[in-house]
Amino acid sequence: MGNCAQGFKDFFCRPKNTNVRVSLPAVCFVWQIAMIILFGVFIRYNEEADTHWVEHKKSHNITSDIENDFYFRYPSFQDVHVMIFVGFGFLMTFLKRYSFGGVGFNFLIASFGVQWALLMQGWFHTLDHSTGKIYIGVESLINADFCTAGSLIAYGALLGKVSPVQLMVVTLFGVTLFAVEEYIILSLLHCRDAGGSMVIHCFGGYYGLAISWVLYRPKLHLSQRLNGSVYHSDVFAMIGTLFLWMFWPSFNSAITDHGDGQHRTAINTYLALASCVLTSVAISSMSQKTGKLDMVHIQNATLAGGVAMGTAAEFMITPYGALIVGFCMGIISTFGYLFVTPFLEKYLKIQDTCGVHNLHAVPGMLGGFIGAITAAAASESVYGKEGLISTFDFEGSFKDRTPGTQGGFQAAGTCVSIAFGLVGGALVGLILRLPIWGDPADDNCFEDEVYWEVPEDEESIPPVLEYNNHMIHKHQDISEFSLHDVL
Amino acid sequence: MGNCAQGFKDFFCRPKNTNVRVSLPAVCFVWQIAMIILFGVFIRYNEEADTHWVEHKKSHNITSDIENDFYFRYPSFQDVHVMIFVGFGFLMTFLKRYSFGGVGFNFLIASFGVQWALLMQGWFHTLDHSTGKIYIGVESLINADFCTAGSLIAYGALLGKVSPVQLMVVTLFGVTLFAVEEYIILSLLHCRDAGGSMVIHCFGGYYGLAISWVLYRPKLHLSQRLNGSVYHSDVFAMIGTLFLWMFWPSFNSAITDHGDGQHRTAINTYLALASCVLTSVAISSMSQKTGKLDMVHIQNATLAGGVAMGTAAEFMITPYGALIVGFCMGIISTFGYLFVTPFLEKYLKIQDTCGVHNLHAVPGMLGGFIGAITAAAASESVYGKEGLISTFDFEGSFKDRTPGTQGGFQAAGTCVSIAFGLVGGALVGLILRLPIWGDPADDNCFEDEVYWEVPEDEESIPPVLEYNNHMIHKHQDISEFSLHDVL
């Protein structure tokens, strides 16, 4: 027993080995092959992407190709796609020496995530039980991007502290948990959540925070020198911020109802985001003695309005209602960056690199409740009889549900997403504590050198004119100079 | 009287105080709350974004949701949105130490501007007098982005020399003036100006130049060291240039007529821009002894073709006509950067940081006149009877207007936009001279440190290997070295 405990301790306390030369290729290959097999068994084109579309048109009396769902959703899909890969990716380049990891690992796990999401969401939502197949179209691609977003949000909390293999695990379980909670919230509770305040942001935020809590690193201050930005890395991060901000109306409206649904959702999200920028700037400026702005707030808190409109944007929240949501979110999120993130780290042992607590978890949760209130306040006089039915999908077995009841279910859905995030994240965190994943040592976090071939520094480009004569000799001199003489 | 003059002088000549900790949050909060109240009173969804769309479809015999204006305009809207926030924002990151201010303040004022524009344009153009409400849809969002662009152009002339509070004032009055001149030009004079050569670029350019003239800083050379680019800031600026350049066909076509109107406008703009690149490169190369290119020209003059096609692109200017416009604009704009900007600064006391004179003011003005000529040359044989009516909107009280008359009105519209820009800008400039806005001192312009928390320089990241042992000590040594030993 003592031996066992000792062996156990040795196993968990041995020095960190960040070599992922076996584990990373193995995970990529095996999981990709699994995807191919499962796609072979399950995934087919749906009737709008299949060559039988010609016949489908005739049998459904569709007069024009423009009625193909592709033309309703593809522009929004591409905007969402940009948010997932450039938006999230570049938002995470803000660290001075983790830009490769920020944008590169985001690229890797999102590419895996969308495949796994097509399967998981297919099994839960669109499996045709008569043929045993999942039929996919452009809406499936959007949903897969959404589903992956949950795991990318979690990555924000873990940025710089985990290995790419761990991130693949985070994504595998993140997508799985997402598909289950989404099924419960959207199908069983029959909630509406087009932009995913609950199912994406709230879940993803708490999922990441819970993992980060289990993976707490008491000596993370040893990497403190690298846990910050430099001038140009902050500008790179603004690319991410702006593409997220600009395309958020597409994100929230991508899978809402054709026609007025997409139209209204885009307007509401646009307004909430605009309003959110002003209050984020205001609080950021107030927080410094001389009124200076902090890039962390501008990069992140300005987006909270979009997160919080994920549920309610398709309802008749009214334009000024959208402005009010953005107004409050800018304040809450910036306060979060100022006070809550340090508090979480100090007292709750949660190290949240990107502050997903303030950008996703809390605004997502509040967005869920805002959706609940807006739904409960819906009435036939405002929505119109048919409008009410189509907005809340009061059809089939839900045809007798009232807006009030719907509001209750929406609130319940938010709680489900929090629970899934916290419990799921804690469990996944435990798995990630196994010392086999190649995560970095405490004094080696936020450092691209660990997992990337990093080019030599810019400073060491010698002057061009003198270079060629003494190429190698000079080069060494410079290095020696900077290392020995100066320091 | 002497005392009064003295007091007046003291008030205006006291040392600059750049603390905006009270003024910036105050402006943001108060104006945002005003927006919420005004939106509550005035703004509602239009019938295509409202849940009553189902009934609207029936009553208007619309068979498919795809007829919703959302699907005609939303992809163009998103392109315009990217131009406003990433295009203008990143174009202004070219200064070596003002990238935060360039992209960040652009973000702030555009977010305020679009809200105020929805109100101002609504009151002038789409107020329903029976209900007292403004009904908004996707076209309103595009127009709001357009309206804001005028103020962002003005920001280009002022870049680095004003405080964020001043920029908010510039935007408040800029949007207001824009809405008035737009009403005069488009509604009273019944001009066509889909891409806004006149109402956006010409107005915005002269508005910024007039403000800059009033705010002339005789000792600006004290900041000369920072009034230039570094290698990477020029690459960042190319992100702005390219997104503006690529999406300009969407900008000009975003609110033109459905069908051939949008189609033709996009083609004409695309061609003018392509042609403009070649002549910009040619003049830039000719201007240097060894034929080297100047990034300033590539970043800016290449866009002048799009500006100048803002009015005429929806007319039958013919593809080669579009090429000729681009050809001339590349030449004129590059010459402007070479000779006119220095002339303006030296002799007319106009300091134009981004050269908006050459990119917006002059090409916009010329674009207005090109539009006037193209309109005057229109004929039924080229346009077709119905085409002529729908292109120039010769309907209602304008049904008897001839193309010749239309040309005259177009030219008059251009003059209105210049007048509004110059007079409005001079007045706003006077307001901005009040010493309460927190603008920087002459030796402190083009410097992010004034309004932003700027991270420490990249050069001071110490080598990783040696860092941990002597973290704080070493760090100081480096700073001391660079400050005392070297300089």
Next chain:
Amino acid sequence: MGNCAQGFKDFFCRPKNTNVRVSLPAVCFVWQIAMIILFGVFIRYNEEADTHWVEHKKSHNITSDIENDFYFRYPSFQDVHVMIFVGFGFLMTFLKRYSFGGVGFNFLIASFGVQWALLMQGWFHTLDHSTGKIYIGVESLINADFCTAGSLIAYGALLGKVSPVQLMVVTLFGVTLFAVEEYIILSLLHCRDAGGSMVIHCFGGYYGLAISWVLYRPKLHLSQRLNGSVYHSDVFAMIGTLFLWMFWPSFNSAITDHGDGQHRTAINTYLALASCVLTSVAISSMSQKTGKLDMVHIQNATLAGGVAMGTAAEFMITPYGALIVGFCMGIISTFGYLFVTPFLEKYLKIQDTCGVHNLHAVPGMLGGFIGAITAAAASESVYGKEGLISTFDFEGSFKDRTPGTQGGFQAAGTCVSIAFGLVGGALVGLILRLPIWGDPADDNCFEDEVYWEVPEDEESIPPVLEYNNHMIHKHQDISEFSLHDVL
């Protein structure tokens, strides 16, 4: 005769003169004027972009403006446009001191290329023999972007080693050759190649490689210090990679059939790209002792899946078929970067700066053959009778062609594109060896200083506080220090 040979030798061996002050403006002006004249003679708006659209609608029983091809293709066009200018442009910013040239020359030659392509493709494909005019619309713009892509791919092989004048020549002949081979492949052989695996990537790749082979520089190692990236230039290149990756589904689907054609093509491309990322990462990690990833692979090999799906994506290749294609391409392309590029340089004297062999030439060729196999395997049972006809355009004089025959022609098409690339490239390379084009010396490659006004280095921004007192004096001191004392 001896004199002649001597004179010939002198002509070819004189020291390099990189002054392009006459040649570059001359080429730009003359060619642009030629474009204007040719456009004047040949190019007109097609019936969907002309004001006669109103009448066209009536005569063709089109009920809604949304049936205008603009709404089917414009969103995809804009995505393609972003790929051409930001995608290709930023992908080529990875070199530490050639970012201006990468993105700037790409901008120049693409702007010329699209104009020339409208003419060349018009003459071959859409010339109306009754009127002698070419009628253009949004599909023409997409095709022009495609046609230009071939030359931009070739630029990738030549990056840093040629002058802008040479690049204009490469583009002039590249577009010309493209139009001819495209005519042979698509019209005469009646191949399908929507995303251009054959006509764009295979042709462009081999075209660039053949030029590079003729322009072999035995002493290129003299510029080796600049033939690599720095940290931030690699992040800039990721902007290019991601926009290419995200919008590739639009690239491949931009000109496929309305309806299911565009829908299916987008899905297949999306899947192949996702799968390709995982195997690229796997091989990249395996290739390093400690499993570190190489940015070169992440920036390039991840895109090979999109290249290889250019032909087959519109066929019923099935979702798992798409995954398999991506799977293999990620492996093949990364291996190419690891082993084939060094091999080509060492043994075949082909210097391929960006590795277009691995990203375009080989995946394009394989994509052609994958298309051939998929076509040959097509059957009425899978495609449906009408689906088979519309997918392969088995109409008119090709109405009796079988899928098997079609497969043979597809394979033949691939060989045609290779032949055009190799032979055309060798000839163009010979033209480029004339010593009149201003190309850089062997020790001066990969260096923006040659053709650009480059701002002084960031390191030489002196500390702000001390600057103003001793501006000029201090500045010199620093320069002297770094040049004399250190080195």
